[in-house]
Amino acid sequence: MAEIIKRNKPLAVNPLKVSQPVGAILAFLGISNSLPMLHGSQGCSAFAKVFFVRHFREPIPLQTTAMDQTTTVMGADDNVFKGLETVISKRQPALVGLPTTGLSETQGSDIQGLVKRFYQQQPQLADTPVVPVITPDYSGGLESGYALAVEAMIRYLVPDNATQVGQQPRQINVLASAMLTAADLEYLRDLIESFGLTPVILPDLSDSLDGHLVDVDFSPVTVGGTPVAAFKTLGQATHTLVVGHSLHKAADLLQQRTGVPDTRFSSLMGLKAMDQLVDTLHRISGQPVPARLERQRSQLQDAQLDTHFMLGFARIAIASDPDLLYSFTGLVREMGGEVVAAVAPHNAALLAEVDCQEVLIGDLEDLEQQAAASHAQLLISNAHAAETSRRLDLPLLRAGWPIYDRLGAQHRLWIGYSGSRNTLTELANLLLSEHHKHEIAPRTSIYARGETSCVT
Structure with missing residues (x-):
């Protein structure tokens, strides 16, 4: 706690x-x-x-x-x-x-x-x-505003009727947190479909802001996303998956309106969290776990073996919204790393469950001060932390929102076996580059440069 x-x-x-x-x-x-x-x-x-x-x-x-x-x-x-x-x-x-x-x-x-x-x-x-x-x-903050909008959409668009549960036995509702990128949602959709289920994702940024060309030159409204008509079918699903603690109030309202049972996940990063999701989908669908997922799991295990030399006891500072902070902290702690500074922009009930000594409600100045005092080796935050990274001379893993100094923010996969493997590899590479940056430069002999002296 x-x-x-x-x-x-x-x-x-x-x-x-x-x-x-x-x-x-x-x-x-x-x-x-x-x-x-x-x-x-x-x-x-x-x-x-x-x-x-x-x-x-x-x-x-x-x-x-x-x-x-x-x-x-x-x-x-x-x-x-x-x-x-x-x-x-x-x-x-x-x-x-x-x-x-x-x-x-x-x-x-x-x-x-x-x-x-x-x-x-x-x-x-x-x-x-x-x-x-x-x-x-x-x-x-962003996360709570997102959650309030999802709750409002459920309140105004979902019929108050708990008698239709299971009419669409293969349909699975997914309430998706603001921490999930378009690539995360696409991975989640493919994962659910691999069990023979049909996901209805709310909201679905993977279909509207995944970066794709459209036939029209200009559209005054969103292109892609969850259809408004889908809200009326949420009560016909067999189950709801809730990803992110910030959406618990919205999930409570949806369950009250529809009677559809749900399973809630605070994180989908790391081996333990993903095993829970895969087991849930296996039980709901009655289908065996696809061989492709078994292979992805073994790939993540191999990555854990490869990176634990760098990540074990690594001192990492994280600043982000509560859902993402919880997810990254869990991933770091799963690898034996230490979160020496944790900063969130606003309070949330989930922060009490973050696996570190304390969480500060503050800003990037607080992150900088805590990271310096705790001798952090790496930072995880959004693009606003780039100057903090430069002043502390520490590597920065850009995550969260916004990321404006790098391309492809929505194409980054963070969750699942594949996303966790990629994240662990990148964290380890950043720590390796930081380690080599401070090594003593090798001494080169004058004779290696072809310099000779002439004795007369």
């Missing part, structure tokens, strides 16, 4: 946190033909859009209610009504996600009441679902 230490600084010196509205937008981007619309200023949406474009290297559909000085003081109800009418009439999305921001929450906007009034004023647009979600910037 880790001790949770809350920050006492009045400000974030080197911010680690990504705001809740960005997390909510990320969740809505995993829904097919959806359109997120931030209830806030134009600057809020512009800043978020820059983050998304730099991370995914893809066009991002995003709208805003464009609150200004006047509407912030006098009320921005009309902005919401006009914004919804415009985007639904012109863009014709299958769903509109409506997250709030710190500005609209401070202004006191009743976003859920506004949506009800909008449908009363515009009954002809009632066929397009609008999902409001309260996500102020000053609370939580």
Whole structure:
């Protein structure tokens, strides 16, 4: 059990946190033909859009209610009504996600009441679902905002009916945490299908933000993702897999609405976590474990043997959202490494279960100070930690969100037997490069360079 230490600084010196509205937008981007619309200023949406474009290297559909000085003081109800009418009439999305921001929450906007009034004023647009979600910037972070959006989608789109369980006996619902990349979700889909099951992933970023070319030159809504119609079928599944502790509230609501039993995983990194998932799929499907998975498992075991010389007793510092922090800590500890610094941008119940002495709720300055004081050998964090890595002269494994100084962030596979093997190998290689960097340079004899002296 880790001790949770809350920050006492009045400000974030080197911010680690990504705001809740960005997390909510990320969740809505995993829904097919959806359109997120931030209830806030134009600057809020512009800043978020820059983050998304730099991370995914893809066009991002995003709208805003464009609150200004006047509407912030006098009320921005009309902005919401006009914004919804415009985007639904012109863009014709299958769903509109409506997250709030710190500005609209401070202004006191009743976003859920506004949506009800909008449908009363515009009954002809009632066929397009609008999902409001309260996500102020000053609370939580990307992971909690993402989870709130998933919970809101279940609340507004999933029928309250617990009598259809098992009507689709091969269907498996998957609630996917914000820590999973598009490659992770694709791996998870292939894994479930290898047992003869049909996964419905919510939200499905592997289908919308995996980096693929489309036939149209421009799309004002998301291309790919979970269809809105799939929400009505969630109650017909035989089981639900929940990946990530942050989605437990959403999972509770889904189970209450549908009666579908679930199994929950806080991590899918490492041998133990993956064995639990494979055993669960084996029991649900009644199918034998595919030989391909047996081989991938043996490959991970071989990688563990190869890398334990470098990773055993390695001193590693990690800064990320709680779900990802828990996953990486578990992987490091499984290899005998030591997490000497653990920093999360916001508190969560899962942090108490992280396998280290303490978890600090703080920023990248806290990570830098703790890593230096604990003589860390390697850092794991997002791209914002690049300067921390440079100042400490330590290697950095870029993970989490955002990663804007490297290509292919969504193509990185972290989970499963294959992803765990790749991660262990990369960690070991980074430690090897760090070790060789500080070796004493070999002395070269003058005679090896062909220099001779002439005696007369």
